[in-house]
Amino acid sequence: MDDLDLRLISLLRNDGRRSVSDLASDLKVSRATVRSRMEKLQAAGEILGYTAVLRDDWRDLPIRAVTLLVVDGHNTDPVIRALGAMTEVRAIHSTNGKWDLVLDVATRDLAAFDDALNRIRLIEGITGSETNLLLNTRKGPAVMPNR
Secondary structure, eight states: OOHHHHHHHHHHHHOTTOOHHHHHHHHTSOHHHHHHHHHHHHHTTSOOOOOOOOHHHHHSOOEEEEEEEEEOGGGHHHHHHHHHTOTTEEEEEEOOTTOSEEEEEEESSHHHHHHHHHHHHTSTTEEEEEEEEOOOOSSSTTOOOOO
């Protein structure tokens, strides 16, 4: 990816529905160039798709947290399967360093969050955890315009 691809991706991250004409104007290139770059990025698997972030996704699940897990080395796959079955676990990321997995957890209220966290900690193979509640999103899909 070159600088133009990175700038294009940045614009699409902010608004994936922007027209090719608007993107071309902002990037100061032709529409054909933008269209070609988008097709190339999709074919290479850099752009996996476009999605809509719904207000209800954030309104209905306002309690959000990042949970860091230590997993006994031989249990990683079963732990990931167990976590993947939990609707409260929105994403599972492997990582390096002190923690083995990073979870994005979302629930409707604190009682549901407490229940989910207890179930996570009971999964065989998890040997340690740390959880941080997300208080406010300053940049990202959860940021809604003031109304």
